[in-house]
Amino acid sequence: MVKKTDCQLVNAYMNGHEKALETLLYRHKLKIYNYINKKVNNSELAEDLFQDVFIKVILTLKEKKYNEEGKFLPWVLRISHNLIVDHFRVSGKTKLVNESVGNDDYNIFDFVKISELSIEDLMISEQTKIDLKRLIELLPDDQKEVLKLRFYKELSFKEIAEETKVGINTALGRMRYAIINLRRLIENKNLTFS
Template sequence: MLADNELVERVAKGSDASFAILHNRYRKKVLGYICMFIRRQDVAEDIAQDVFVKAYRSLVEGAYHDSGKFVPWLMRIARNMVIDYYRKDLPISIEENSAIEVKLRGMSTDDSPEKAIIRKQQDRCLRMLVDELPKEQREVVILRYYIGLSFKEIADFTDVSVNTALGRMRYAIINLKKRANVLERF
């Protein structure tokens, strides 16, 4: 049985069979990881396939430099693709009875077309503000409000302590409020 680093070298030299071995070796692990965050099997499978396509291209192009960490590298690709999936036009889940939820509860889906347009503009503005956050803060916001993870799950996912995840969220909210206030003045 060949080690990952040997297979990676062979893939870089053009061996598709070596990549097939890596794919078979780690497909379930990558798919299982993605399924923890994406509840739809068909979508999770598509993302897993994209992970392996991206990994293959990186290996063939020589963008991956083997340091004996193929699996963590592969899982990082999966992690980024899950985050990218949720950054697309998916709604942010808001905690029940939060100030925002109470405010939004009064707006029904039967609102006038004008209110629907305003809500859509607000969603786009919020996405823009989230995209402007520093990487670590943006990641915590996406994991919490788009994916709905607990802070313990966020800490595990990002490989930081729960307190660090909470701190990043705190600073993200502060930065979002500051930026929203600046925009509101204009």
């Protein structure tokens, strides 16, 4: 597996070879973690975001929605950047996030300012939260618990594992299944979340 390209490993993982993802993670984890940590300047937050990034990567690959042929690392770094921006937007903080990824050239888009939400955005956001809370209540108890601890109490996966008295992989698995089940509920109820 170690000698395979990223593209070959992605294809292998999407075809059911779980070790392929482990190889990709081992190959790129330091670069991805360092990228996130450099942006947020907080190792605990960087660790949480890193885990969130790989949950999103796993879900996308499992659903066979990956189409960035041969560009796995830039794709993951883009996901990382988007989750960092989302984190600061949700937490209500205004922060400059450096968007350049390994590019020393000056770029007008190197800095993105996260601005306040408009009243319309706030109303849509509030309705989305209400709808999402209703859907979360339909999940199995163990998945619901992990989701609430992660998103409402903002606990790290390590803290969730300790609080629920399960291993970190079990906590991550429950989160993964909670997200999959939420997506199914959203599709079944024909809801749209932007």
